[in-house]
Amino acid sequence: MKILTVENLSRAFGGIKANEDISFEAEKGKVLGVIGPNGAGKSTLFDLITGYTKPDNGKILFENKNIFGLKPDKISSLGVGRTFQKLKPFADQTLLENVMIGAFVKENNIKKARDNALEIIEFVDLIEKRHHFARELSTGQRKRLEMARAMAIKPKLLLMDEVTGGVDQKTIPGLVELIKKMRNLGVTIITIEHNINIIMEISDSILALDQGKKIAFGSPKEIQNNKKVIDAYLGTVDAA
Amino acid sequence: MNKLDIAKSEPLWNTNKNIIFIITGLLILLIALPLFGLNSFYLHLFIMIFMHAVMAQSWNVIAGFSGQISLGHGAFFGIGAYASSFFFVQFGVSPWISIFIGMFFSGIIAVLIGIPMLRLSGHYFAIATLLIGISFQVVFQRWELVGAASGLWVPLTQGDSWSSLQFHSSKAPYYYIFLFFLVITFFVVWLLNRSKIGFRLRAVRDDAQAASSLCISVSNYKIIAFVISAMIMAPMGSLFGQYILIIDPDRMFNIEISIIVLLITVLGGIGNIWGPLIGAAILIPISEYSRIYLGGTGGAVDLIFYGLILMIICIFRPEGLISFVPKNILEREKQR
Numbered sequence: 001m002k003i004l005t006v007e008n009l010s011r012a013f014g015g016i017k018a019n020e021d022i023s024f025e026a027e028k029g030k031v032l033g034v035i036g037p038n039g040a041g042k043s044t045l046f047d048l049i050t051g052y053t054k055p056d057n058g059k060i061l062f063e064n065k066n067i068f069g070l071k072p073d074k075i076s077s078l079g080v081g082r083t084f085q086k087l088k089p090f091a092d093q094t095l096l097e098n099v100m101i102g103a104f105v106k107e108n109n110i111k112k113a114r115d116n117a118l119e120i121i122e123f124v125d126l127i128e129k130r131h132h133f134a135r136e137l138s139t140g141q142r143k144r145l146e147m148a149r150a151m152a153i154k155p156k157l158l159l160m161d162e163v164t165g166g167v168d169q170k171t172i173p174g175l176v177e178l179i180k181k182m183r184n185l186g187v188t189i190i191t192i193e194h195n196i197n198i199i200m201e202i203s204d205s206i207l208a209l210d211q212g213k214k215i216a217f218g219s220p221k222e223i224q225n226n227k228k229v230i231d232a233y234l235g236t237v238d239a240a
Numbered sequence: 241m242n243k244l245d246i247a248k249s250e251p252l253w254n255t256n257k258n259i260i261f262i263i264t265g266l267l268i269l270l271i272a273l274p275l276f277g278l279n280s281f282y283l284h285l286f287i288m289i290f291m292h293a294v295m296a297q298s299w300n301v302i303a304g305f306s307g308q309i310s311l312g313h314g315a316f317f318g319i320g321a322y323a324s325s326f327f328f329v330q331f332g333v334s335p336w337i338s339i340f341i342g343m344f345f346s347g348i349i350a351v352l353i354g355i356p357m358l359r360l361s362g363h364y365f366a367i368a369t370l371l372i373g374i375s376f377q378v379v380f381q382r383w384e385l386v387g388a389a390s391g392l393w394v395p396l397t398q399g400d401s402w403s404s405l406q407f408h409s410s411k412a413p414y415y416y417i418f419l420f421f422l423v424i425t426f427f428v429v430w431l432l433n434r435s436k437i438g439f440r441l442r443a444v445r446d447d448a449q450a451a452s453s454l455c456i457s458v459s460n461y462k463i464i465a466f467v468i469s470a471m472i473m474a475p476m477g478s479l480f481g482q483y484i485l486i487i488d489p490d491r492m493f494n495i496e497i498s499i500i501v502l503l504i505t506v507l508g509g510i511g512n513i514w515g516p517l518i519g520a521a522i523l524i525p526i527s528e529y530s531r532i533y534l535g536g537t538g539g540a541v542d543l544i545f546y547g548l549i550l551m552i553i554c555i556f557r558p559e560g561l562i563s564f565v566p567k568n569i570l571e572r573e574k575q576r
Binding site for chain 1: 243244247248252434435436439440442443446447449450451452453454455456457458
């Protein structure tokens with residue numbers, strides 16, 4: 001079953017076509033990986049889907065509802081959560097308060113919102129850090145904070161921008177496990193990832209972008225053997 | 241018990257016992273103070289402190305808790321003063337009711353101003369509010385219905401009157417009325433801080449983009465904060481009108497009002513609920529005493545003092561005077 005359908009989505013910044021004619025579908029309950037070299041338009045695609053950047057044209061259907069051009073808070077209210085590549089924790093608030101702000105979406109009662117937030121913090125394995133200010137947390141912990149905060153709105157679709165970017169090697173496996181745990185809860189996940197090994201491991205299907213255009217869409221295996229993807233990623237193989 | 245259950249069994253707030261004692265003690269002291277026969281100068285001094293603490297708290301709500309720097313907040317003070325006095329002078333509505341009329345108008349105008357202006361961010365919002373503040377004064381100086389430049393004169397009652405909120409024999413009733421509003425305001429803001437709205441306002445302040453990924457309509461919450469802030473400010477205008485019994489545009493829409501609420505809050509501690517009280521308790525006496533000792537010749541000397549103090553604070557204690565209070569007394573609401 002499709003949860004998200006994107007058709008011919010385009011957005012240009014001045015003369016630069018950041019996203020051009022992008023079409024793909026996300027299957028409910030699956031992990032969709034988005035790959036591409038720097039500047040391929042991955043983060044722009046996220047911003048278009050979540051409403052942070054207005055698309056020029058195209059179609060975005062979430063659960064068969066047109067969300068093209070809606071504001072970010074409207075889109076998140078429909079059940080689309082996200083994390084940010086450049087992390088955006090509420091720095092002067094504690095981890096618990098950060099997650100509670102998300103939990104208030106589904107729960108008005110403060111005590112219940114707190115308890116829901118605590119359960120999610122336990123889920124991302126940071127329960128001991130709950131009273132630490134976000135600014136005191138390490139990068140890896142702040143990534144978990146953002147994941148917890150996004151999970152707190154009980155999203156049906158979660159877009160995660162480079163979860164494993166900028167953290168040290170030891171931290172990565174834990175974050176990958178967390179993504180799998182989230183998928184196991186039935187949340188559909190679209191994730192941007194630079195690390196090819198990780199994306200092959202967690203994705204059910206992969207969307208490959210290069211210079212704003214879709215160059216491939218398919219199963220990890222298909223992508224792995226796709227000539228265009230190999231060229232975009234490694235440079236033209238023949239040239240080596 | 242596992243860690244999750246332990247966490248869930250924690251109290252929601254780690255309210256500090258010390259602060260409860262301090263506040264209760266301070267409140268009893270303030271209630272008892274006039275009984276010791278304070279002369280009218282001291283009563284006036286305390287009235288001004290109470291009034292400015294509430295006014296600064298109003299500014300704290302919009303600037304400290306939701307991150308929008310308004311430089312025209314005096315407008316809501318004037319609106320409160322004019323709305324309540326106008327209904328009293330023209331229709332004989334009791335000030336106790338017209339205070340609410342003032343709050344109502346203030347709230348409505350905050351919505352009307354807020355919808356277009358809160359789309360502006362940062363400096364642009366500040367500049368726009370500055371101009372709004374000034375333009376209100378200009379409009380009221382020329383508006384015949386409310387007495388134009390000469391303003392409204394509240395008809396005097398024979399002797400003291402609680403129903404007309406006028407007291408000629410002593411300032412003590414005004415003292416208690418302002419104290420009452422101070423307590424109510426601080427209590428409401430304290431509740432606001434602990435509410436869902438409070439959490440969401442802080443989210444908007446700290447990172448608007450992250451907030452909107454959590455279903456928070458940033459523009460709506462900015463307007464909510466603006467309206468709450470305006471409705472806190474308005475009763476002070478109404479009461480001040482009843483206190484001096486003359487409502488004129490030069491006094492009620494004075495640009496100084498917008499500036500002083502900022503100075504008090506920043507001095508005391510912006511974003512902290514007690515900041516406005518501490519700021520007012522220090523700045524207002526400086527202002528009143530400099531007026532006494534320097535008289536008419538040095539009308540703006542108090543502003544030089546303010547400027548100096550503020551510069552020192554901003555350089556050495558950007559969190560305001562509140563940061564001098566030991567952490568174990570004034571702990572942040574949430575435990576760490």
